[in-house]
Structure formats: structure tokens, C-alpha cells
Amino acid sequence: STSTESIEERDEEIAVLKTNPAKHKTELCKNLSETGRCRYNQKCRFAHGAHELVTVPHIRTFRKKKCNGFWQKGCCSYGMRCQFSHD
Template identity: 50%
Template structure:
């Protein structure tokens, strides 16, 4: 069984393999969603994406990408 932290993120993002190739070797065991119908909503902090990402604005990149909690 998934611990609480992992469960909060379970099926909250689309599977990159499924998006790019149309299949995923993990199938039903994959923690990512295989289609929009499987996506679950994520509860975010009230300040989510309200401040600028310093790294992105200084270097033009951010290693967190779409998972970054700040604005790009």
C-alpha cells in the first residue's frame, strides 16, 4: 500500500511514456495517469505559484519544470 505522501500524488500527473509512446510497461501498476479520465485533483497550498521562481528567471531553466511551486 502507498504511504500517505505518495498517495497524495498518485495519478495526479500524466504518464510521460503513455503520452509520448502510447503505452507504459507498468500498465495498471503505474503511479501516473494513462489519460485525463484517470487524473486526480491535487490540493495545493494557498500560495502555490504566487512567487517568481528565482532560478528560472536568473538562468532561464528550472530543474523542477512543471513541478516547480513557483511561477516561471
């Protein structure tokens, strides 16, 4: 139904707004690259091609602190998306 679709769209918009805006479009969308589809389309926080990729050197605190999960457990579920250092 239309009301269900609008609720789903609103939830997706809220999810996008909650993400770190400084990291918006800094890496390629895994869904699009693996399946050829992305349910978020233009609202996706990941880049849908090299033309959408942006760099993050302007972020002063990006990866300055060590990732506690990585250093305590040896792994991090965020992988390359993690805002903390694995080095």
C-alpha cells in the same frame, strides 16, 4: 529470471512511494502518450487517461514558493511537474 523480475518490481514500487503522493495522477503519462506503452502500468504515478486525472487545489503549499532553478537559470528541468512557482 524470477528473482531479477521481483527485484525490478520492488525497485519500481519504492520509486513510486518516494514520489510526492499529493501529485499522484495529476498529469498524463508521457511514456504512454508518446510511445503507447508504460513499463510501470498500474504502479505509474502519472494518469493513463483523462479518467484517472485528479486535481490538486487542496494542496495549500503547491506552487506558493518560487522555483529557485527557474528564477536563477531561467529554466527548470521539472517543467510542469515542478512543485514551485514559475510565475
